[in-house]
Amino acid sequence: MSLAYTQERAGELIENANSIKNKVHNLSNGKTTLVCVSKLKPASDIQALYDAGYRHFGENYVQELIEKAKVLPKDIKWHFIGGLQTNKCKDLSKNITNLHVVETIDTIKKAKKLNDTRKQMISEDPSNFGKVGVCVQVNTSGEEQKSGCQPGDELDELIKVILEECDCLEFHGLMTIGSYGASHSEGLNPEFSLLAEVKEHVISKFNLSDIQISMGMSGDFVQAIKQGSTSVRVGSSIFGSRPPNNGH
Numbered sequence: 414m415s416l417a418y419t420q421e422r423a424g425e426l427i428e429n430a431n432s433i434k435n436k437v438h439n440l441s442n443g444k445t446t447l448v449c450v451s452k453l454k455p456a457s458d459i460q461a462l463y464d465a466g467y468r469h470f471g472e473n474y475v476q477e478l479i480e481k482a483k484v485l486p487k488d489i490k491w492h493f494i495g496g497l498q499t500n501k502c503k504d505l506s507k508n509i510t511n512l513h514v515v516e517t518i519d520t521i522k523k524a525k526k527l528n529d530t531r532k533q534m535i536s537e538d539p540s541n542f543g544k545v546g547v548c549v550q551v552n553t554s555g556e557e558q559k560s561g562c563q564p565g566d567e568l569d570e571l572i573k574v575i576l577e578e579c580d581c582l583e584f585h586g587l588m589t590i591g592s593y594g595a596s597h598s599e600g601l602n603p604e605f606s607l608l609a610e611v612k613e614h615v616i617s618k619f620n621l622s623d624i625q626i627s628m629g630m631s632g633d634f635v636q637a638i639k640q641g642s643t644s645v646r647v648g649s650s651i652f653g654s655r656p657p658n659n660g661h
Contacts, residue, residue, distance in 0.1 A: 414484050416460040423461040429651045430462055433634075437645060440638040448492050450630075450648030453655045456481045462651075463489065469513070471646050475501045479508045487511050494588075494627075494646055496560050499523050506530035506545065514546035516588040516627055519562050521574050528579035535581060546585040547575060548627055551611055553604035554592035561589065564611050572615060586625030586643070587612055591633055602633065605640040612641070 430449060437447045450471040451459050459470055463486055472478035473495030482491060490513035493505060497517045505512060506527055518524050527545060534542040549571055552561030562568040575584045589608045605628055612626050627644040629637025634645040649655065 414456050414480060416457050416484060418457040418461045422458070423465070425653075426458055426461050426651065427465045429653075430465070430467060433647050433650055436635065437638065440635060441643075445638050445642055446644045448494070448627075448644060448646045449651050450494065450646050451481075451652060452477065452495070452648065454652045456485055458652055459485055459489070471516075471648075475504050479504060482509045482511065490514075492516055492646070497523060499526055502526040503530045507534055510541045510543075512545050514548060514585055516548040517550045517560060518547045518571070518575075519550045519552075519560050521571055524571065524575050524579055524582065528581045531581040544581050544583050546583045548585050548588040548625065549575070550588045550590075551608055553589045553607045553611075556592055559590060559592075564607065564614075568611070568615075569618060572619060576619060584624070586627065587615065588627040590630075591628065591637075602636050602640060605629075605637055605642070609641045 434447050437445050446469055448469045448471040449462055449467055452473040459481065468488065469490045469492060471492040471494045472481065478491060478493060487510065489511055491509060491511055492513055493515045494517060499522050502523055503526060505515060507530055515527060524547065531545050549568065550561040551568060552559050552563060562571055572584065575582055587608055589604060591602055591604045608626055608628055612624060616624060625643040626641060627646065628642045629645040631647050631650040634647055637645055
């Protein structure tokens with residue numbers, strides 16, 4: 414996996430990323446993190462942006478993230494933002510020392526599997542492995558095909574388990590993926606409004622000072638920030654259109 418890139422490609426990526434970063438900064442007064450989503454793009458693209466000062470990168474596929482993390486700098490803050498199967502939690506925990514946050518935890522089983530495997534790695538190699546941040550994915554659109562907890566008792570129980578039983582996980586906050594219709598309509602996005610409401614509920618219920626909310630992608634990050642997002646996940650506006658998914 415080559416990390417070599419052309420100056421032409423680097424210039425294109427940096428121009429795109431800087432444009433998005435400036436929008437994010439201006440909209441949020443510097444309070445929102447830009448995560449550059451590099452799925453199905455070469456590691457060399459990430460290296461080019463890393464060399465320009467970017468550190469937060471998001472990936473959707475476990476095996477792709479593992480392969481990229483092997484060759485790229487160890488101070489990258491990796492965000493796993495794809496659908497997560499329980500049996501893949503072990504692979505993430507064991508293979509990526511600089512796994513910053515898993516944003517798509519939506520069951521107690523996944524949280525416990527991620528925690529237990531990370532605990533094992535910390536005990537075996539404490540100098541390289543530390544705690545992993547997690548966001549709980551919330552299904553704010555009610556779409557059956559979407560992952561995520563339903564707001565209410567299911568969500569509360571999962572957060573309770575993370576806070577009380579998963580000592581190798583750090584609860585960062587909540588994540589959602591807006592539906593196409595809500596993300597491409599004018600005005601307030603009701604799904605983002607719902608996540609903001611859930612955030613206030615969680616802070617109150619669990620007596621937390623504050624939590625993050627990750628919402629907004631290339632097509633709707635501006636609205637997401639206006640509605641309180643503290644982390645936006647932008648891919649195609651930075652890296653360009655993606656190749657076919659080749660069976661990931």
